[in-house]
Amino acid sequence: MTEVHPKVRVRFAPAPSGSLHVGNARSALFNWAYARHFDGAFVLRIEDTDASRATGAAMHDLMDVLRWLGLNWDEGPDVGGRFAPYRQSERFDLYRRAAEGLVRSGRAYHCYCTPEELDQRRKEAMAAGRPPGYDGRCRTLSDVDRAKLEGEGRPHALRFWVQEGATEFQDLVRGAVRFENNQIPDFVIVRSDGSPTYLLAAGHDDLAMEITHVIRGEDLLSATPRQLMLYEAMGFRNPPKFAHMPLIVGADRQPLSKRHGQTSVEHYRSEGFLPEAMVNYMALLGWSFGDGTTERFTREQLVEQFALEAVSHNPAAFDVPKLTALNGEYIRGLPVDELARRLTPFTGEVDDVLLLRVVPLVQERIAKLTEAAPMLRFFFTDEPPMDEAAVAKFLNADFVEALDGYLNALSSLGEWDHASIETAMRGVQEKLGLKKKTAFMPVRVAVTGSLISPPLFESLEILGREPSLARIRAGLDRAKTA
């Protein structure tokens, strides 16, 4: 009934340098979704070939954030797998052997140019208006010259010999892409210190790990022909398919960078965004749900609907207001106890039971988890900070009568619940003929310290009779002496 096709195997292969960029996170998400959609394998491979950049701590942070996003992997440095190890720094022997093979078959050669020389020549070429790429001079070195350079003790790198012709491939999101090989200079595959470069290591591992689809950012589109040449030179006839995702840019259309102050997933995590909202929003950056209308969907729905053909070609601007709005929707959709649980890291040490009672009061008022604590602070402290502007406006001589009225009415209340409180306070409002809009403001300010607060009657009920009356009384005192 179903046609037999090789099992889908995709990989997310980040360099563990610093935090997880949202662009990379989205690549991870799309790879994950693709793998899950086809019931394939999602591989996490750490590209730490550049020893100067990688640290173990960075790798752990990376995995931590991926887990937080809910992107679980089937093979990786921590869980192992059929093609272990999954850290490239532990696979150097494999790359060395592959490189030696390429030298033997004449597809790679020793290059004795130093980085300084190359840099110098590049600058000259640019200044003269010539292409800045490597000119291939070491490719044609005579044996005598080579022996001489060797004799000088010059270290050498290994360079891949780019053949004439053109390299073409079908990009799964962009369609046919073609590069003339003469536009591609010979490139380094092994550094003079013996370490492999990205092209060699990634190309080698994609073959070795039987990766079927390479899903990555558009910034790597022009690296693809080099990768393809490498596969061909290594004798591989069935290379992975490629799919390039549009880049994510900042609000100013410039590449999302530190200047925008918010490039890392960790940043959004600590800002109080929910992982499910983050995943949902990232999916919207360059992709849309099958019906073209649905914007809010679960990971499961994403997996079910995900298709590379539906990926957009345009760079997408990361729009924090939209992310925030979506996050608010997710927050409102959470069960109260779940929201309380998620709020815990942001509230500090507070009474769990009280928190649970108070959360419904702010659930539809916050768009980020970080916004709850300031709104709820007056519940958790006997002396909430007072907004002095609010105090000046409502705890003054003009409102002495009102405060006095509320205090009397509430003091003699039988049941201390929000319905009774409301009835009592509305009675005072009517009797004194107070304007509806501002009638309860003096009490709000006295009790919460702010012009803006959760619903007053419910707040008073939860705060409790004595604390509430005490705060109103204190407010009245201030009003009298103002």
Place this chain on the structure above:
RNA sequence: GCUCCCAUCGUCCAGCGGUCUAGGAUCCCACCCUUUCAAGGUGGUGACACGGGUUCGAAUCCCGUUGGGAGCACCA
């Protein structure tokens, strides 16, 4: 400079030759609801970059222009 990629409301997407006086979301504005703030409801402003083709017919196909982005590293 060269190569490649891209081009629909401010932003993210829908649209894959006629159903488009271009749809949804976000943002912004107004109104309703309302004890503040939100949430919710209703309505509104707002886009096919430009020029040529192809076609009975083009946002949709082709070419060019312009504009943006990426790459051209002993980074990945």
